Amino acid sequence: MxxxxxxxxxxxxxxxxxxxxxxxxxxxxxxxxxxxxxxxxxxxxxxxxxxxxxxxxxxxxxxxxxEVDFLLNHIESTKNQLKAIASGKVGELRIGFLGSASNRVLPELLKKLNDNYPLISTSLEELSNSIQVEMIQKDKLDLGFVRLASVPEDLEMRPVFRDSFSLVVPENHPVQLADFHSVSQFQDESFILFSSDYSNYYYDQIMGICRDAGFIPNIRHKSVHALTIFRLVENGLGVAIVPTSLKEGYDLKVRFMEIPGIPQFTELSVIWKPKNRNPTLSRVISLV
Amino acid sequence: MxxxxxxxxxxxxxxxxxxxxxxxxxxxxxxxxxxxxxxxxxxxxxxxxxxxxxxxxxxxxxxxxxEVDFLLNHIESTKNQLKAIASGKVGELRIGFLGSASNRVLPELLKKLNDNYPLISTSLEELSNSIQVEMIQKDKLDLGFVRLASVPEDLEMRPVFRDSFSLVVPENHPVQLADFHSVSQFQDESFILFSSDYSNYYYDQIMGICRDAGFIPNIRHKSVHALTIFRLVENGLGVAIVPTSLKEGYDLKVRFMEIPGIPQFTELSVIWKPKNRNPTLSRVISLV
DNA sequence: TTAATTGATAACTTATAAGCATCAATGGAA
DNA sequence: TTCCATTGATGCTTATAAGTTATCAATTAA
The missing domain is CATH 1.10.10.10 (Winged helix-like DNA-binding domain superfamily/Winged helix DNA-binding domain)
Known part of the structure; x- marks a missing residue:
């Protein structure tokens, strides 16, 4: 063989x-x-x-x-690490993340990483929850940033950032922040959501928020990308419910209004495989 | 390389x-x-x-x-596992069952399975007759426990448990076991049945029992879950006719009375697809 | 100084992966 | 039905590269 x-x-x-x-x-x-x-x-x-x-x-x-997927990925990653080691870098770290993690947590981690281990190089990829889990299991990824309630047994998970939900409306929407007291004020609007195959957990929570407010949202559009969702909102195609931290970093004609008085929150977690043999990983875990 | x-x-x-x-x-x-x-x-x-x-x-x-040591060892162990999987010693068995199979037959099978092949893991799902047949045909399920008179040509069926029918009444119902001689005593009551889309065969038999007793039952409620049916009976919403073996396992204020002198019985059968290539299956078939 | 190591190199042989042409079996379309 | 396109398998040939033998220069120990 x-x-x-x-x-x-x-x-x-x-x-x-x-x-x-x-x-x-x-x-x-x-x-x-x-x-x-x-x-x-x-x-x-x-x-x-x-x-x-x-x-x-x-x-x-x-x-x-x-097994073959795992082996071939592992070999590929070993090859890359070899070059990194031989060229004096400490190692390489492959990181996956949800689009909604890019604003806060990820830049912080990368800065810390660079301060502590300037020779560790990283590759970043925006991926869905499920793909990240799969890739980490198969050693195609070292670290993942996901929003999940749980992960398979062979993976570890640590929450790193808790975020509230905000309603995103077009800039000129009649309802002002001061008048905003419940999502039910928007029950007749169309809703734009992240695709459920992107994150089931997120999807369920949005549905929960609306259900608690006493209505079932009329979902008109779904997208995997935050930017796409905001563009749709900007153009009056509906309103969206997203993690509040997405507020920063986009320059669009939309308004964020944190949803008051709801128990739901969203938690970004790091996941990794303890059995992963990348020597760089164990050092980075201690940073997050 | x-x-x-x-x-x-x-x-x-x-x-x-x-x-x-x-x-x-x-x-x-x-x-x-x-x-x-x-x-x-x-x-x-x-x-x-x-x-x-x-x-x-x-x-x-x-x-x-x-890394090379790790990889070569992993490959060696994979090779050994392959042989074990191909020979059916380790593997996964996906089992479907009717709720009414969970009391007797299934626990016995799982125990036997664990004793003989401790490395075979199982996944269990409560499913209707028709869904089980469909999933087995599509290789989405390996083994099914159903109540059916017949199955499609490409499936095998073996009866595993024969059960009588019992009438289920509220605990405080005036008719006592000693006075119970025919279902016709209950012809003025409401009847609660398993949904016919859950099992047509079962439905027809209940109708047959009543017809033989000389009346057509007044069917007020239908449910797919045994527990739901018992709850309805408990609350005085009617009486039910179910397989006697369901008597065990529920702690409710209902009474089971086996229906005397009727030819009807219900038979739980295992079904599987002989063409299914899961090597685990053939091993398990011999156990049931 | 000599003999016995070490790994590297050149030239040749051989094993085998890959290619081409072709086959039988199947399934869908006319 | 017949016909055609598609499937993976097989027989034979070719080309690649792994492996062999013979030999080398460099080092060490006797």
Missing amino acids: ELRHLLYFQAVAEELNYRKAASRLFISQPGLSRQIKSLEDELGVQLLERDQTGVELTPTGVFFKG | ELRHLLYFQAVAEELNYRKAASRLFISQPGLSRQIKSLEDELGVQLLERDQTGVELTPTGVFFKG
Whole structure:
């Protein structure tokens, strides 16, 4: 067994089609067929179910795919760390974050990081909650900033920032901050939300706020990006409920009004995998 | 880079001598020299410091050795797990069941499963007959516990538990067990049933029992959950006819009275798809 | 000084991955 | 139904690169 086999298997498992996988790997289909077959022979198990219709993963194959993803990611990360170590940097840290984490917590962390370990380099990526969890589990990411109620067993989670919710309205909206006492004042408006596949937890909370105020919001638009949501609000397409800290950093014709007297809040948490072998990680954990 | 390179590097890093490492790997020394060199070239770092005296690891090499050990061990353990999974010794079994199966059959099966195959994990979901059939056909479920007269061709079915029917009445109902001889004594009461979309078969049987007793029941409430039905009975909203085995496990102010002299019974069956490729399944089938 | 180490290099051999042409089986469209 | 496009598998050939042998220069110990 060679890494080649793992890489090939990964491609086939993702494409579920030998020809497509082969062209993605820039090799011929027969060559790929034979390599996969020899992999199965060596492992002594069947990984893929194939007929003239297509390809499917066996349950064993599903397990193996997970391990292969992990291994290949780990190797990739090791390669990068190697270069960092050899060039005198201490290491590399791959950080994932929700768009709504970029305003407050992340800049602070990066500053602290730079002060304490000036030689640690970072790569930042804006990703959804679920993708971050998955990538951290597979060693494709070292640290994640998410809004989640819980994470899988093999991950650790620490809350880092608690935020209230604000209603976002167009600048010229008739309801002024002084008159604003309940979300129910907006029950006839359209609502713009973060997509629920971006964060179910967030989605449920917004629904909870409206339910507590005695109405079910009329959701007209959903988006994964804060900026998009604000643009829609700006153009009068509805109002939005977002974490208050998003107030800073955007220069738009919208007004933030913190929602008074509600129990809901949103909590940004750091997550990581204690088993992650990146030596840089353990040092950074102590900073957050 | 291939696994070979990692294995070769590991040997050299441990022997700190190319010739010894080469003979341990059953290859020639020049071949090993070149493979290590090409590994260093590809990674772009120097892993080993060598002169005519011998070999030493660079700091980068020390780090890499740790990662290589980890990776190769992980691969070895993955290979072993693969075989265990393919043979069904470890694995996951997704089980669906009707609420009314939870009292008797299911706990027994889970105990047996745990005794015989402690490494098989299970996920349990309470689902209706029709949903179970559908999910099993789609390989979304491995095993189902249903009450059905028949299942589609591609599924197998085996009866596992035969149960009589009992009438459920409020604790203080005037009719006592000793006076109870026919359902017709209750023809003027309201009846509470399991929803027919939950199980048509069950629904038809209840109707059959009443028809045989010479009346058509006045059905006032329907529910998918046994507990809900019992709560309604408890509060005097009607009487219910349910499988007798539901008697256990609920602490409510209701009385069960087995219906005497009727031919109807209800049979809980396991269903599964013979074509399902989960290796765990075949092992478990033999247990039920 | 000599003999026995060390790893590196050049030239050659061989194993095998990859490529091309082609096949049989399947499924959808006409 | 028939036809055509698509699926993965197979036989044979080619090319890449791993591995071999022979040999080298440099170092160390006797």
